[in-house]
Amino acid sequence: MPELFVAFSYKDILFLLQAALVTIAMCAMAFSCGMPVALVIGLIRTARRFPALRWVGWTYVEIFRGTPLLMQIFIAFFGLSILGLELPRFVAVSIPLILYTGAYMGEIVRAGVEAVPRGQWEAGSSLGMSYRQLMGYVVAPVAVRIMIPPSVGFLVQLVKGTSLAYVVGYVELTRAGYIISQSTYATMLVFTLVGVIYFGINYPLSLASQRLEARLKRHA
């Protein structure tokens, strides 16, 4: 057995960890840029008085949820270059991840807002609050708490989803594992390590969300 790992060195581990940082950066990018999209989508999906807007939001969500992320990455990556847009790889890969986040988190935002009891809206409006004030001061404090568990669920899914960027040759954690396994032939070891690193990213997320949930649950 040992001779199989001969070529595997600490440098490879460093390479993997570096690639893990890329994965984290992609997630951070997708999540921070995807959240504003999600807010817009989620809020227009709850806009009772604007059916046309609601339809736009619905279409967006259905398209991005109804097609594989892998396909979205392909289309964004190669489609953009066919259109003559030569974007840095990181950006080209981030765009589909952002839109994907927008769709899933948009649904979470919508569900959170709709789960806020009607009476809360009515209490706020009867005090003369505007839509913005209602959303910000009355609905959000309740909705955000409802949104935490599904959001973390999505975030974990997103971390794993970024591995699909390997298909366009972008070197994130999974691609890095592939590269090392090609040169060292220590496939099992390398991908076990890759798995451990993914787990190492996701598990603290789950723990943090549990804590946050418990803290925010007070007074519910």
Added chain:
Amino acid sequence: MLKLEDVHKWFGSLHVLKGISMTVSRGEVVVVIGRSGSGKSTILRCINGLEPIQQGRIMVDGEVVDAHSRHVRKIREEVGFVFQSFNLFPYYTALDNVSLALKIVKKMPPAEARSIAEEMLARVGLSDKLDAYPDRLSGGQQQRVAIARALAMNPKLMLFDEVTSALDPELVGEVLKVMQDLAEAGMTMVVVTHEMGFARHVADRVLFIHEGQIAEEGPTEQIFTMPQNENLRTFIQSIL
């Protein structure tokens, strides 16, 4: 102060208010009674624009209530509404529940909003619960916070929508007491309730709603001692 002229309201094809006309003068306490589903709560919800009306006109202090206009927010600032299910904001303390709208709607400085909120909570007997969250308060206390929250806006008119119906029997009294004090202080009030004792003691006038119409109205004593309408008679018998 408050005037309804031939108000009609449909929920889809269901005609719930069939031409309600009524006036309430400043300082008057009007109690609205009637069976469940008669439309009495809907009247209150239309008065502050929570429900739009399809026909007729509602005026509060000379201003037309249009549920779809922005102006309705101005009217709501002047019309306090207390709900059956309290509807306190769960993640705000009693004090913050009362002061929130003062700060964000009335744009008051925090210190001023706080002192008004303290004063209002004292008025409903909850000076010792300023920092309590709603989940730590009894139903009666929550409803009193809700009353304080509405009062803090310094409304010209207060609407009470079956505010004791969700309470345990032993907690009803403390809420009614607050409402009675308010009535004695000269507040204009429209109260939908099943508490006939309260109606008899506090109301200046009683309206009996039956199937979306005002079937009978008159001074409190007259309604209870000499009901004319057949439906009102059976209603009063069934309740007393």
